[in-house]
Every structure is written in C-alpha cells, then in structure tokens.
C-alpha cells in the first residue's frame with residue numbers, strides 16, 4: 001500500500017499542462033488556475049467552460065491530440081483524456097523526465113494524487129482516502145462544510161495578521177506560543193459570526209498582553 005506524502009505546492013506562475021479537455025480536465029484546470037499556475041491545455045475538444053477560459057486568455061490552448069514530448073518543460077502535468085494509451089504515454093514521458101504527473105483514473109500511473117479540498121479563504125482542509133474511494137473523500141469534505149463555515153476564512157486572516165505582528169514584536173518562542181494558543185482557544189470565532197468588531201479587538205489585545 002502506498003502511504004502518500006501530503007503537501008501544499010506553490011504553483012504561482014509555474015507552467016502546468018493538462019492533457020484532455022473534458023469535465024474532469026476542466027475541474028483540474030480551475031484548481032490549477034486558483035493556485036496561480038500558468039496553464040496550457042492540449043486537447044482536440046474542449047468543454048464550454050474551458051472554451052471560455054481559452055477565449056479570455058486565462059489558459060493557453062493547443063487544439064490537437066497529445067504529441068510525443070509535449071510534456072517537456074512543464075513543472076507539473078495532469079492527464080485526463082479518458083484514453084488509456086494516451087494517459088499511459090503521458091505518464092511514461094513524465095516519469096522519464098521526473099515531472100510530477102497525475103493521471104485522473106489511474107493511481108498506479110500517478111506521482112501524486114489529488115485530495116478533495118474544503119476551502120475557507122486561506123484555510124484548506126484536504127481529504128484523501130489514498131485513492132481507495134474518491135467518492136468517500138468528497139462526502140467527508142461535504143460533512144466538514146457544516147462544521148467549518150465561512151467564518152473560518154475571516155478567523156484565519158485575522159490570526160495571520162496578528163501572527164505577523166507577534167513574530168516581529170516578540171522574540172521569546174514560548175511567549176509567542178502562549179499568545180497564539182490564547183487567540184485560537186478564545187471565542188474569536190463566535191465574535192466573528194456575530195460581527196462584534198469591538199469585542200474582537202478587545203480579545204486580540206487581551207491575548208497580545210501575554211507577550
């Protein structure tokens with residue numbers, strides 16, 4: 001059994017290739033664009049959504065089947081053609097060049113698999129079943145949506161801002177940890193839900209006074 005290593009890649013401006021232009025390719029393209037990647041799609045056909053992205057210049061589009069060597073120079077590749085022999089060729093050519101590759105319906109050909117991700121601003125909760133049941137991963141993500149509502153985006157941003165301040169102003173790692181613990185264990189989330197700006201400021205300064 002493969003024990004996968006979870007990471008969060010910074011793909012900003014990195015050239016990434018998606019082979020195929022169907023519904024699954026579109027989902028992968030949108031995820032890559034959200035991560036700031038420079039996306040190229042190679043496929044004889046596109047979904048309406050991908051056509052629109054190509055028209056707007058949000059992706060580079062090569063309207064043809066995959067050709068040998070197309071993966072050259074990319075940082076990361078996704079193959080989503082639904083044609084087994086093409087997917088195998090893309091995977092083989094990536095492995096020969098040490099380019100990380102995801103083949104959507106063939107975990108054995110992948111250097112990385114993609115989790116189901118719940119996003120709340122900068123907070124990302126990623127769920128993987130190690131390839132055993134993508135449907136279950138999606139269902140668990142849906143369940144987490146109820147517990148981790150939109151207020152977590154604001155909480156995460158707020159904690160990020162205060163963290164920058166504390167890292168600059170406080171040199172003692174133990175004291176810093178105490179401040180961060182105080183903030184996370186406080187009722188900030190409730191106060192954000194209530195939109196109680198005055199109490200939010202009060203809570204933050206109370207925790208900051210632990211420095």
Ligand SMILES: C[C@@]1(CC(=O)O)C2=NC(=C\c3[nH]c(c(CCC(=O)O)c3CC(=O)O)Cc3[nH]c(c(CC(=O)O)c3CCC(=O)O)/C=C3\N/C(=C\2)[C@@H](CCC(=O)O)[C@]3(C)CC(=O)O)/[C@H]1CCC(=O)O
Nearest residue numbers: 104105107113114115116128129130131133134135137138
């Ligand atoms: C999480 C998500 C991310 C994404 O792709 O963006 C994702 N699959 C999603 C949905 C989904 N995929 C499939 C269905 C139909 C129902 C079903 O078959 O269960 C549904 C449900 C749906 O469409 O709602 C079909 C499918 N997928 C794979 C196989 C092959 C196999 O299992 O061997 C087959 C069978 C093909 C066939 O029928 O032959 C393989 C993979 N799919 C993975 C990821 C990786 C493992 C993730 C993990 O560790 O759990 C892995 C290994 C490789 C990869 O693609 O990275 C996304 C949920 C997005 C969300 O809900 O947020």
Ligand SMILES: NC(=O)c1ccc[n+]([C@@H]2O[C@H](COP(=O)([O-])OP(=O)(O)OC[C@H]3O[C@@H](n4cnc5c(N)ncnc54)[C@H](O)[C@@H]3O)[C@@H](O)[C@H]2O)c1
Nearest residue numbers: 020021022023024025042043045065066080081082104105
């Ligand atoms: N991992 C997942 O999340 C998941 C979910 C559902 C399905 N799948 C699998 O993913 C695959 C794609 O699903 P889909 O619904 O997007 O399929 P689809 O048939 O809609 O799309 C396939 C795309 O590949 C393109 N294509 C075909 N031959 C090509 C070639 N030689 N070079 C480049 N592009 C080529 C087609 O033009 C089309 O745009 C299927 O095999 C399906 O079983 C995976």
